[in-house]
Amino acid sequence: MKKTLTILAASTALTAVIGTTAWSAMQGPTDGSARQSAAIFEDAAQALPLILASNDDDEDDRGFRESSRRGHDNDDDDDDRDDDDDDDCRGGAPNPPPAGTVAPPQNGLFGSGAPPQVQVN
Amino acid sequence: MKSLLAALALTTALTLPGIAMARPVTLTTTLNNYGGDGAYLALYVTDASGAYMGSLWMAGTKSKYYEHLTDWYRATGGDTAQVNGITGASVGAGRTLEITLDLADALFDAGYTLHVDAAVEDMRDSPNEVAVPLTTAGVGTAVAGRRYVASFAYDM
Numbered sequence: 001m002k003k004t005l006t007i008l009a010a011s012t013a014l015t016a017v018i019g020t021t022a023w024s025a026m027q028g029p030t031d032g033s034a035r036q037s038a039a040i041f042e043d044a045a046q047a048l049p050l051i052l053a054s055n056d057d058d059e060d061d062r063g064f065r066e067s068s069r070r071g072h073d074n075d076d077d078d079d080d081r082d083d084d085d086d087d088d089c090r091g092g093a094p095n096p097p098p099a100g101t102v103a104p105p106q107n108g109l110f111g112s113g114a115p116p117q118v119q120v121n
Numbered sequence: 122m123k124s125l126l127a128a129l130a131l132t133t134a135l136t137l138p139g140i141a142m143a144r145p146v147t148l149t150t151t152l153n154n155y156g157g158d159g160a161y162l163a164l165y166v167t168d169a170s171g172a173y174m175g176s177l178w179m180a181g182t183k184s185k186y187y188e189h190l191t192d193w194y195r196a197t198g199g200d201t202a203q204v205n206g207i208t209g210a211s212v213g214a215g216r217t218l219e220i221t222l223d224l225a226d227a228l229f230d231a232g233y234t235l236h237v238d239a240a241v242e243d244m245r246d247s248p249n250e251v252a253v254p255l256t257t258a259g260v261g262t263a264v265a266g267r268r269y270v271a272s273f274a275y276d277m
Binding site: 103112114119121 | 212
């Protein structure tokens with residue numbers, strides 16, 4: 001009997017503590033100096049950096065890609081460097097228009113504005 | 122009336138040589154089986170002093186990788202306008218890229234050099250992979266590159 005009463009008392013006390021905390025968090029401050037618990041938690045979340053438990057998502061293909069990340073969005077490009085239209089390089093140079101869509105540049109090397117003929121075998 | 126005719130004759134005389142002084146030139150680049158992804162290639166021309174004159178072709182459409190075409194990037198500052206309208210897909214290992222361009226005759230036998238820079242993902246960059254003087258004597262002569270290019274030749 002004593003044991004049952006002890007468990008009941010403990011659970012009641014625990015519930016009261018949790019309930020009080022939750023209730024106080026939901027209530028507005030009674031004066032200007034107090035801050036809501038929720039706001040404090042928000043501030044803490046903003047201050048803490050996101051730390052990954054694992055750095056497995058780091059791209060270890062140094063060289064071609066490593067220095068290419070400057071000013072880019074670290075998107076998960078596939079590695080084949082074919083045209084997958086991820087033109088979301090904020091702040092980077094735009095991708096040049098491909099042959100046939102605009103005239104070649106007027107750099108004095110081309111005799112006319114004829115588009116290049118390209119073939120890959 | 123006379124002055125109009127004279128002006129027309131003058132403009133015609135100035136325009137016709139310009140049209141006649143260009144010819145189709147085919148640039149053929151064959152890559153080694155280097156065992157990597159598609160190669161980015163920059164083909165460009167420098168003058169006798171080594172100064173950058175302009176680009177002829179860019180194989181590879183994503184500008185964010187152009188910095189690996191080291192010499193081209195240094196010469197142009199990565200200005201993608203240099204390759205507007207002369208850009209195509211990167212070239213796979215073992216493949217052959219053939220580009221036919223209407224090039225000015227003045228480029229030949231005048232001290233100009235055609236360069237190819239190459240870069241492959243996860244592999245070493247290869248600036249100045251190929252450097253060949255543009256001469257009529259060199260037409261059809263295949264030259265080997267340093268790392269990724271098995272052969273390069275230009276034909277008229």
